[in-house]
Each structure stands twice: as C-alpha cells, then as structure tokens.
Amino acid sequence: MAQPAIRVGILGATGAVGQTFVRRLANHPWFSIAALAASERSAGKSYRDAANWLSSRPMPEAVADMEVVPCTPDAVDADLVFSGLDSSVAGEIEADFAEAGFPVISNAKNYRMAPDVPLLIPEINPEHAALIDEQTWSGGGFIVTNPNCSTVGLVCALRPLVEAFTVEAVQVTMLQALSGAGYPGVASLDALGNVVPYIGGEEEKLDEEPRKILGTYADGAIQEADLAVSAQCNRVPVRNGHLACASVRFSDAIGPDAVEDAFRTYESPVDVSALPSAPERLVVVDNAPDAPQPRKHVYAGDGMTVTVGRIQACTVNHVKFVALSHNTIRGAAGGAILNAEQLVHEGRITPAVA
Template sequence: MSMPSFNVGILGATGAVGQTFIRLLEDHPWFTVTALAASERSAGKPYREAANWLSGKRMPDAVAELEVTTTEPSEMDCDFVFSGLSSSVAGDVEKAFAEAGFPVISNAKNYRMQEDVPLLIPEVNADHARLVENQDWGSDGFIVTNPNCSTVGLVCALRPLVDAFGVEKVQVTMLQALSGAGYPGVSSLDALGNVIPYIGGEEDKLATEPRKILGQLENGEIRPADMVVSAQCNRVPVRQGHLACISVACTEPVNVTDVTDALESYRSPLTSEDLPSVPDAFLRVMDEVDAPQPLRHVKNGNGMTVSIGRIQECPVNHVKFVALSHNTIRGAAGGAVLNAELLARDGYLSA
C-alpha cells in the first residue's frame, strides 16, 4: 500500500532494545531513522562510537554517523519516537515527549496498564489502538505500548482459543531467554548450567496484561477478559526465545483435536500487504514431538511467528501445549515496529 515516509527517532538507542530497533528498521519501506537519543554520557558522539554494537551483523551505515542526543524532545527532529528505554527512566521521558506532541511507541512497562493507553498486538487487538483518542497530554502526542516479552507469546497462542471456545483459566510456566534481561544481563556464573526460578515483576505482568489485551473495547474503555492466569517465570541458559508451557481450561469442554483445529485454522486479520512486518504465518503449529525449540525455531517468520507444539490433553485443565516466541523481536522491538505500522496505516501518525 502507498504510505508516506516517516522520520523516526529512537530513545535508548545504544541499549539492546534500541539496537534491535535499528537493525529492524534498516531498509524499512515506511520508516527512516533520523534521530537517536541516549544518556548524557553518549550525547554528542556519533552512534558508531556511542554504541557497544551487539549484533553479529554490521552497523547500518545510515545510522553510524548520526550524532546521539540527550532524551529531550527539543533535540529530536522526527515524526514519532520508539522508546527502548529502561523502565527506571521511561516514565518521565515518555511523558515529556507525549506532552511535546510526539507519538511515543514504547517497549517499556510504565504506561501499559494505564486505562487510556493501548497495550497492543496488532493481530490480536488492533481495535484497541482507538484508545489513543482518549489521551490528553495537552498536545497531539500519545503513548502506545507493546506487552511484556513473556506475555506476547502466551496471548498470541490464546487468541484463537478465546475466540473459539472462551478461556477461563490459564497456568503457564515460562522458560525465558537470557537476552530478556538486557545487556549485560545475568552474570555468567549465575546463568551457565543453571535455572533461576525468579524474574522480578514478570509473574505479575503475566497475571494482568493478558486480561487487558484479550479484553473488549466498549464505549472507549477496556472490559478485561474474564480469565485468571497463574504464572511461574524462570531464567534459563538460552540466548533468544521465550518458551511457554501452557495449560488451559476453556469455558466449554474441548479436546486436542478441537484446540489443534482452532490454532491451525486461525488467520490473522492482517497481512504483509497491510503492514510490512506482519509475518506470513502469525501462528505455526508444529507436529514434531520435540518442537518448538528456541535454537531451531525462534527465527520462524523472521522472529515474528509464534510457534506452537506438544498439544496434549491435560489431566488438570482441558489441554496443554508449548508456545515459543522471539523475545527481542516479536516480544520487543519487532512488536513495537508493527504497532507503529498499524498506527500509520490507520492515520494516527503524521509525516
């Protein structure tokens, strides 16, 4: 589809999420990175000097010589910003940009549960984008968020079941990759040959975020989904990919065949003709007895496909299965880019 070119700024550009934004936006058909912001110690330097580049691929030439600025709205010459900021600073910075008239597409947790802020996965709840019309920052600015990286794979897998049968109870055990802790992340002496059965705040997010995302937009407000989620989160020695072991009780009795058919037949309402970052397969149901695996399957759909396998009857609930999602692409920067594409298509962004 025809779309104007947007100039894009990145807040937290030198961090792991900021760098993923830069990699994903290289050669994007709609978005061009024109402004980079980070901490004061990086400000004034060309990006090639300011960033400890983590990717095995080269730094894009188009950003290497851009001068890094501070995270002040007056410093950023762009149409909207992506935020890869730490939650410790994101709240005040994102608020300042929204008040200055910038649309803010955020990966941080600070505004996710605010009533008038969309918590968005375009294939799951695109209609929630309309919540930005309720925001009033004293300007044309607004904030849109994507979910926690562990929430994303779970919610994508639940969407077809909610639609087909309704879901009452979910038990999920998350096996979360090291990259989810950012850079430098978890100490090697803690990570290697070990599993850490605690990740601060993750279980609370999994208990609350899915209910907002899968809720209904009614009269400008979200009515949360009527389900309960019990979550346990573990850090495991895997580089990329969050694996969710999920057990579900639906509102009506279902079996393995019912659930498999619902997952295999589900089609995203969006295609790559609508938004460039939409994968060919939103969900991929895998038949292999040992799939999905992070090492082999995390890059399905260029990291935007959620892979599902091991669908079985559950003696506690109705069914159980495993879902794999790429935590730094689908669960972070890639999801935010997709959100921006949806907002651009629907006229919420101006070039």
C-alpha cells in the same frame, strides 16, 4: 501501499532493545531513522562510539556516524519516536515527548496498564488503538505500548482459543531467554549450566497484561477478559526465545484436535498483509514431537511468528501445549514497529508537513 518516508527517533538507542530497533529500521520501506537518542553520557558521541554493538551483524553504516542526541523533545526532529528506554526513566521521558506532540511507540512497562493507553498487538486487538482518542496530552501526542516479552507468546497462543472457546484459566511455566534481561543482564556464573526460578515482576505482568489485551473495547474503555493466569517464570541459558509451557482450562471439555484446529485457522481481525513487519501467520503449529525449540524455530516469520507444538490432553485442565516466541523481536522492537505500521495504516501517524 506506498508510504512517504516517516522520520523516526529511537529513545534509548544504545541499549539492547534500541539496537534491535536500529537493525530492523535500517532498511524499513516506510520509516527512516532521523534521530538516535540516549543518556547524557552518550549524547554528543557518534553512534559508533556510543553503542556497545551486540549483534553478530555489522552496525548499519547509515547510522554509524550519526550523532547521539539527548532524550529530550527539543533534540529529536522526527515524526514519531520508538522507546527502548529502561522503565526506571521511561515514564517521565515518554510523557515529555507525548506532551510535545510526538506519537510514542513504547516497549517500556510504565504505561501498559494505564486505562487510556493501548496495549497493542495488531493481529489480536487492533480495535484497542481507539484508546488513543481518550488521551489528553497537552501537545496532542500519544503513547502506545506493546506487551512484555513474556506475555507476547502466551497471548498470541491464547487469542485463537479465546475466540473459539470460553477459556477459564491458564497455568503457564515460562522458560525465558537471557536476552530478555538486557545487557549485561544475568551474571555469567548465574546463567551458565543453571536455571534461575525468579524474574522480578514477570509473573505479575503475566497475570495482568493478558486480561487487558484479550479484553473488549467499548465506549472508550477496556473491559478486561475474565481469565485467571497462574505463571511461574524462569531464566534459562538460551540466547533468544521465550518458551511458554501452558495448560488451559475451558468451560467445556475441549480436546487437543479442536485446539490445534483453532490455532491453524485463526485469522487476524484486520488485514495486516500490507504491513511490512507482519508475518504471513501469527501462529503456526509444528507437530514434531520435540518442537518448538529456540534453536530451530525462534526466527519463524522473521522472528514475528509464534510456533506452537506439543498439543496434548491435560489431566489437570483440558489441553496443554508449548508456545515459542522471539522475545526481542516479536516481544520487543519488532512488535513495537508493527504497532507503528498499523497506526500509519489507520492514518494515526503521518509525516510532518514541511
């Protein structure tokens, strides 16, 4: 569908997630970058001078000479804001923007588990967007979040199984890319030739977030899914791509063929084909014996598709598999942009009337 230009601001525009927002919004058919906001030390500089550009692709010329403004509502002239802010500052700043009437599409963790804030993946739980109606920011704005990057791949793989069967429990070992730690992230001497079996807060997010995302919306609230998740999270020396090695227990004896069929036949509860960032398939199956691999598969669906492989019977639970997702695209900026597109499609975000 044709869309009028919607002006967007990016909060935390100079950081790693902010830069991914910039790259993916630079030529977006619905959104135009109207404001780049960052900390006081960056405000007043050109984006070219303020951002330590991390991508191998050149900085988009359209934004290079834009002046970076402070992360305050009075400095940002836009119809909505994307937040790539660090969680240490995101809570207060995002609340200020919501109070000022802005739709805030956030990648930060601060409001994910708030009962009136959608933790949204359009192909999985679009009905949760109705939680926006329960928010009471005085200026009429709202906050919508996308899940943690480690949660996304797992939940995208679990949704087809939850729809087809009764899932009781999941054991998952996460192998998480270095880019998930932001920049400068993990020290090189800790990362090279090494695996770090600890990522602060990640295991707790994997315990909490899937139950909300896979829960049922009714009467203005989410009834969380009855699902146990046991997670172990490891930082591995890979640039992009989180790998989830999952073992699933069902209420009945479900086998690998039925699980593979559920992956292959899953359809989103809403038609997302009109959304510019939506991939053709949320989940694809690759039956190669050594798939999926970050180097080969992480950019499936322009980084928005989850690739599943190694679907096997499990001697502890019922079925085990491996799911790969792009942590900074589907798991961060790309997922947030898709959320905004869905909210535009629903009429919850519109251009300001001049």
